[in-house]
Every structure is written in structure tokens, then in C-alpha cells.
Amino acid sequence: MTSTLVIGGGISGLAAALALLTEDGRLAAGDEVTLLEGADRVGGKLRGEQVAGQLVDTGAEAMLARRPEGTDLVARAGLADDLVHPTGARAQVWSRGRIHLLPPRTLMGVPADPTLLDGVLTDQEVDRALAEEVRPLEEDDVSVGDLVGSRLGPAVAERLVEPLLGGVYAGHARLLSARAALPALLRAAQDGQRLQDAAGRLLPTPTDGTQSAAAAPVFAGVRGGLHRWPQALAGLLSDAGVRLETGVVARELRRKPEGGFEVVTGPRPSPTAYRADRVVLALPPAPAARLLDPVAPGAARALGTVETASMAVLTFALDTAELGGLDGSGILVPPVDGRTIKAATFSATKWAWVHELGRDAGGPGRHLTFLRASIGRHREEVTLQRPDGELLDAALTDLGDALGRALPAPVDAHVQRWGGALPQYAVGHLDLVERVRADVARVPGLAVCGATYDGVGIPACIASARRAVADLRQGQ
Missing domain, CATH: 3.50.50.60 (FAD/NAD(P)-binding domain)
Structure with missing residues (x-):
């Protein structure tokens, strides 16, 4: 035995x-x-809590679908019919006071074509990325910030790579290992290649509009959470x-x-x-x-x-009529702009089932919109040392600034704190x-x-x- x-x-x-x-x-x-x-x-x-009378995710809400381990285990659990993918709503970046679509053809923020960064970056920053400096790299490992910033300029690292790393690791580009987070790009740099060329090879081939992209969805979730x-x-x-x-x-x-x-x-x-x-x-x-x-x-x-990073996931249920429409699946926020939130997910536009949930939660004649905001990065635990009410108010203020309008008082809200959540x-x-x-x-x-x-x-x-x-x- x-x-x-x-x-x-x-x-x-x-x-x-x-x-x-x-x-x-x-x-x-x-x-x-x-x-x-x-x-x-x-x-x-992977945790759910009641918000406005409905069970919603207050931890992870999605996983990579292009690796089979997660989706296969969902099927083994008997939930294959409930496996769902996000809607076609696009991710966005809230940078320098404006919301921009996340540029296409980027790999964890590293562009295959820097000309597509126009808007998120200034003309000078785009020019700096286009003139990528290929420098000899003999180290076995360097930080993501050093790798990307030295090659493509600090703006690419700060305004594209940083917010994406914040979503995955709640970490900082200047501290995270390139060998762990961006191994293929690090190997390309060690081989003397341009990062933008390597990103182009690693990303799905773009189509000219005459053929189906046929690419598998990047992310998956489970209907109901x-x-x-x-x-x-x-x-x-x-x-x-x-x-x-x-x-x-x-x-x-x-x-x-x-x-x-x-x-x-x-x-x-x-x-x-x-x-x-x-x-x-x-x-x-x-x-x-x-x-x-x-x-x-x-x-x-x-x-x-x-070391680990602590964070909090804030979930809001808002009256849809009072809130107004939302574009995109959410926003990523570069830390260089000094905002409290590091990201927000417009759950009702990202997931079709959450939109339906809002209709059930609102009752007759009323519809609710669910959205989430996340707060907390590595070595910034002081941000979280505030009561729940202050965190909710700060997040609503940031979201209102991003959307350009004051948000209505939530019908309900929930704060889930994750101490030491993510290893760095x-x-x-x-x-x-x-x-x-x-x-x-x-x-x-x-x-x-x-x-x-x-x-x-x-x-x-x-x-x-x-x-x-x-x-x-x-x-x-």
C-alpha cells in the first residue's frame, strides 16, 4: 500500500x-x-463569490487555450459543453489619458511592426522602435525591461510590455526574467536577431482578408465562471x-x-x-x-x-442604463502613468455569458453590467493597505477618468484580496x-x-x- x-x-x-x-x-x-x-x-x-445575487469569478477568469492541459482537464471534469471563449471585443491600453486599442501584431507587447504602434506611442518613440538597436547579448538571462528597453526603446517597455506583464505576473519589466517570461525573444536576441523580426515569426501569420485566419482562440473560460x-x-x-x-x-x-x-x-x-x-x-x-x-x-x-506580489480583484455590478455603453474587453494601464488600477475587465463585453447574467441579476426591466478592476503590483503592497471602501472608490475614480464620465454608484461590489498571490x-x-x-x-x-x-x-x-x-x- x-x-x-x-x-x-x-x-x-x-x-x-x-x-x-x-x-x-x-x-x-x-x-x-x-x-x-x-x-x-x-x-x-479559482474562486467565486456572490455579487448582486450572482456567483461570479473573483480570481482567475480565463486560461490559455492554446495549451491543452487546461481545456483537457475541463473536459475531464464534465464541463466540456461549458467551455467558452471571449467575444471578439478588443483589449485596450489606457495611456497618457487616452484609451487606445492594443496594437495588433504584438507578442507580450513586443511589436512585429512598430509602425502599428502609432497613437499608443509618439512619433519619436515609434521611430526609436523602428531603429531597433541590435546589441550583443552574452548573458544567460536579463530582465524583460533591459531586453526590450535597450532594443526598442523605453516607451515600448513602459507602455506596452509593462501593462501586459502586470496582468500576467503583477510584476515589473525591470525585475522579471526574460528567460522565464519571454524565452523565445531572449534566444533570438542571443542569436543576434531583431526582436521585432522574432515576434513576427512567433505570431500567427496575418491574412489579406481573402482567407480565414483559422487561428485557435487564445483564451478560454467556463460558462458560469x-x-x-x-x-x-x-x-x-x-x-x-x-x-x-x-x-x-x-x-x-x-x-x-x-x-x-x-x-x-x-x-x-x-x-x-x-x-x-x-x-x-x-x-x-x-x-x-x-x-x-x-x-x-x-x-x-x-x-x-x-518574492511574491499581492493584489486585489474588485468586482462591480452597475446599472447598465446609468453606466452607458462600454467598448472593448477592458483596459490595461501602464504603471508609468501613476494610476491606482493596473487593469480593468469589462466582463459583460468580454464574455457573452456574463452579459446574459446581467439580465438575470437586474430583475424585470433592469439590466446590470459586471466589470472588474485589479489593483496591486510587486513591491507595491502599500497600495492595498486601505479599507475595501477606499479601494472601490479609487478604482471607480480611475475607471471614470478612463471612460471620460462619472460612473454610477454600484448596485453591489466585492473586494477579493490575494495576499502573496503571484511568485515573481x-x-x-x-x-x-x-x-x-x-x-x-x-x-x-x-x-x-x-x-x-x-x-x-x-x-x-x-x-x-x-x-x-x-x-x-x-x-x-
Whole structure:
């Protein structure tokens, strides 16, 4: 018999528990799997809350659809018919007091054709990007800001790359690793190529209008909210015989002299101990480092240096008639402009199902528009140290400035705070991950996974979980 503890019930932990099942979706004879989650429910940052009487996402609302891990797992959860893609509404950038469509043919803000940046950038800034300076790059890793700014000019980094990185990592271009965030562009630079040429090769080929683009949608979600997905996965696991326990925080991880592990939970006056042959840690860097310290101190020290960004997701329900129309799917906000919000999603124009939800929420003769704003970047936690009401007011003020009109008082609003939500991939991060995994591999029966290691996106977290389980099996 083999017993396994999965510590952490976000999408990484759920995917790890699923990977421990047999191909027919059951526990192998004699196996035991227990998942421990410290929060009141599984799902981590895939969470939903009531706003204006409707359950809406207050964490992640979409995932990359061009990687199969996420969409395949949605289907496995029985939600294939509810897999949806955003409408054709375009993303926008709120820069220098004006809203612009996000320029076409850009890769994480890096343009394949700088002439298309006109409007977002000044003529001089466009000219600087066109005259890309190809400089020798011998370093194994540099920051995204250094890579893009030195080649295409600081404006491209500040007004295009920065707001996109803020949406993905809640981080800053001058601190984030190019090798982790933009690996293909870094390799191109190391090979002496222009970034704009590399971006052009990596982006889908544009059409002349006489043929269908036929490109797969970039993003996907779940009708009714992405938060439905972890609950469905939890049902699969329970049916397979996996024990899921919520409200259980792991405090200590110990190796037993006779083999295996003991995990201590609960308050110190009356602790509870779980024993298992194998342990998968699907946790953020700080709690993972704390648990690893007695068993893999080198990995713990490395993870202890990984910084995280805190953020808040603010959800508003507004009377549609009072609000007026919205264009595009939302706005990205360059930090250089000094606004409070870093992005806003016009959920009712981005997702058809949210538009329909507004009709149900408003009641007879009234329609509600749902939109979201996000606040908080790496090392800017002071921005979040305000009461919920102040954050809501600040976001509404910014949104009103962006739209050029005062917004009506919300019918309802919700603030979801995500402390230490996103690990920051500093320069050299991938080398750090190799060191962590090498030290953990020295401990038989132990593995780690999650957003810290292979990417912060949902498909990357699922892949990380599957790798962790594969590592466990390989070490048996």
C-alpha cells in the first residue's frame, strides 16, 4: 500500500491528486491519497463569490487555450459543453489619458511592426522602435525591461510590455526574467536577431482578408465562471476515493526514521499528525519553504528568496442604463502613468455569458453590467493597505477618468484580496528552480509543484503537477 499527501488544494494540488489516479480514474488497489487545503474550499485562486445575487469569478477568469492541459482537464471534469471563449471585443491600453486599442501584431507587447504602434506611442518613440538597436547579448538571462528597453526603446517597455506583464505576473519589466517570461525573444536576441523580426515569426501569420485566419482562440473560460471547475474536479476525486480536507493548514513536515513522512496540522496545543509514504507540496514559495526546511534545507533557502506580489480583484455590478455603453474587453494601464488600477475587465463585453447574467441579476426591466478592476503590483503592497471602501472608490475614480464620465454608484461590489498571490520570476529564476528540484529529489517520496516553478498560468500549473507525480513514480 502507498499513501500520498497532497498539500495545497489549488489547481496544482487538484491536478496532482488526479495524476495519482489510474488511467480509468480510480485509486490503485491499496493506494491512499489525501489532499489538505488550508482555505474553506478547494480551488485556490479559482474562486467565486456572490455579487448582486450572482456567483461570479473573483480570481482567475480565463486560461490559455492554446495549451491543452487546461481545456483537457475541463473536459475531464464534465464541463466540456461549458467551455467558452471571449467575444471578439478588443483589449485596450489606457495611456497618457487616452484609451487606445492594443496594437495588433504584438507578442507580450513586443511589436512585429512598430509602425502599428502609432497613437499608443509618439512619433519619436515609434521611430526609436523602428531603429531597433541590435546589441550583443552574452548573458544567460536579463530582465524583460533591459531586453526590450535597450532594443526598442523605453516607451515600448513602459507602455506596452509593462501593462501586459502586470496582468500576467503583477510584476515589473525591470525585475522579471526574460528567460522565464519571454524565452523565445531572449534566444533570438542571443542569436543576434531583431526582436521585432522574432515576434513576427512567433505570431500567427496575418491574412489579406481573402482567407480565414483559422487561428485557435487564445483564451478560454467556463460558462458560469471558472470557479465551477475546481468544485467539479473535487467531485471526481471524491468519487475516486481521494480524501479532501479543507480548513487544514500544514505546520510541519518531518521525515520518519522508518521511512515516509509526518505532516503536523492544527493548533499547537492539540495538533493532528498525518503520516504518508509520499508528499506533494503544491504551495506558494513561503509556506513551501517553511515545510521544506527540516527535510530539504537547500530548497527551502532558495524558495525563501522568491518574492511574491499581492493584489486585489474588485468586482462591480452597475446599472447598465446609468453606466452607458462600454467598448472593448477592458483596459490595461501602464504603471508609468501613476494610476491606482493596473487593469480593468469589462466582463459583460468580454464574455457573452456574463452579459446574459446581467439580465438575470437586474430583475424585470433592469439590466446590470459586471466589470472588474485589479489593483496591486510587486513591491507595491502599500497600495492595498486601505479599507475595501477606499479601494472601490479609487478604482471607480480611475475607471471614470478612463471612460471620460462619472460612473454610477454600484448596485453591489466585492473586494477579493490575494495576499502573496503571484511568485515573481526574478532574473535567474529558472536556475533557482533547478536547484530546488535537485535538492528535493534527494529526498525519496517528496515532490513540489505550482506556479513558482514552470509558469504562473493554469495550464503551466497543471503540467507542473503532472511532472511532480511523474518524479515521485520515477523515484519509487
